[in-house]
Amino acid sequence: MISQLQQKLATGRFVITSEVCPPKGADCGEFLATARGLKGQVDAINVTDNQGANMRIAPLAVASLLVREGIEPVYQITCRDRNRMALQSDLLGAAALGVGNILALTGDHISFGDHRQGKPVFDLDSVQLLQAISTLESGFDLAGNRLQGVPVFFAGAAAAPAAEPFELTLFKLQKKATAGARFFQTQAIFDPDRLARFTTAVSPLNVKVIAGIILLKSAGMARYMNRNVPGLKVPDHIVAELEEASDPVAKGVEIASRLASAVRSHCDGLHIMAMGREELIPEIIKEMR
Numbered sequence: 375m376i377s378q379l380q381q382k383l384a385t386g387r388f389v390i391t392s393e394v395c396p397p398k399g400a401d402c403g404e405f406l407a408t409a410r411g412l413k414g415q416v417d418a419i420n421v422t423d424n425q426g427a428n429m430r431i432a433p434l435a436v437a438s439l440l441v442r443e444g445i446e447p448v449y450q451i452t453c454r455d456r457n458r459m460a461l462q463s464d465l466l467g468a469a470a471l472g473v474g475n476i477l478a479l480t481g482d483h484i485s486f487g488d489h490r491q492g493k494p495v496f497d498l499d500s501v502q503l504l505q506a507i508s509t510l511e512s513g514f515d516l517a518g519n520r521l522q523g524v525p526v527f528f529a530g531a532a533a534a535p536a537a538e539p540f541e542l543t544l545f546k547l548q549k550k551a552t553a554g555a556r557f558f559q560t561q562a563i564f565d566p567d568r569l570a571r572f573t574t575a576v577s578p579l580n581v582k583v584i585a586g587i588i589l590l591k592s593a594g595m596a597r598y599m600n601r602n603v604p605g606l607k608v609p610d611h612i613v614a615e616l617e618e619a620s621d622p623v624a625k626g627v628e629i630a631s632r633l634a635s636a637v638r639s640h641c642d643g644l645h646i647m648a649m650g651r652e653e654l655i656p657e658i659i660k661e662m663r
């Protein structure tokens with residue numbers, strides 16, 4: 375079955391997705407309440423996979439709960455914690471549960487998270503994971519065995535438009551597109567001109583671009599991202615705006631809406647990351663429009 379997200383992008387609809395982090399525990403009540411609050415506001419909700427290498431409930435489980443709620447998920451799956459057998463098993467499980475949108479990620483290294491004594495796997499990387507998805511869609515597993523029932527996915531990959539050298543970034547994105555990525559979800563965008571350059575460069579790949587917009591809640595958060603997130607730079611003037619604001623969160627909403635308005639002509643959709651303040655996403659969308 376073709377996902378609604380894929381259908382909307384294929385017909386030229388401008389889409390909006392968001393992100394809700396699964397709980398660190400078995401109680402999904404708050405997670406589902408947050409997701410229900412976004413229903414009708416966004417086209418799909420990304421479910422993160424042990425984001426930042428911090429252990430949480432399995433994203434496939436909560437993605438399945440979203441399907442039950444009539445909310446379309448984007449299932450993020452990383453290579454950090456699973457070998458190729460487990461990755462294929464989870465992907466087939468996703469197909470069986472009606473989860474078709476996949477964001478294939480290599481994953482943050484385990485040394486950044488809360489289980490640093492664990493052993494990372496990285497049997498595959500994101501390009502090889504995309505190849506595995508394409509192989510499953512062809513009716514076979516990675517060992518060449520025929521599948522009983524062929525899955526259908528709408529697979530995407532991450533992209534960092536501000537990363538330098540850009541030529542190296544573009545080369546990796548070309549490999550992802552060849553491997554089967556049909557949309558790119560970008561890191562947070564702070565420079566519309568860089569996104570325009572990025573979109574022009576990847577246009578021959580025939581891959582949809584969903585631009586990342588992040589809600590900066592304080593100047594301290596912006597500085598932390600500059601120190602710790604490769605390929606991302608919050609400009610000094612935005613840091614200064616947050617520093618001088620009497621209400622930094624309100625200023626962050628204003629900045630996010632402003633950036634969303636500025637970049638929407640250069641992409642096929644937006645991915646709004648509210649970092650725990652998902653109740654503000656409708657306000658960002660309203661101000662953008």
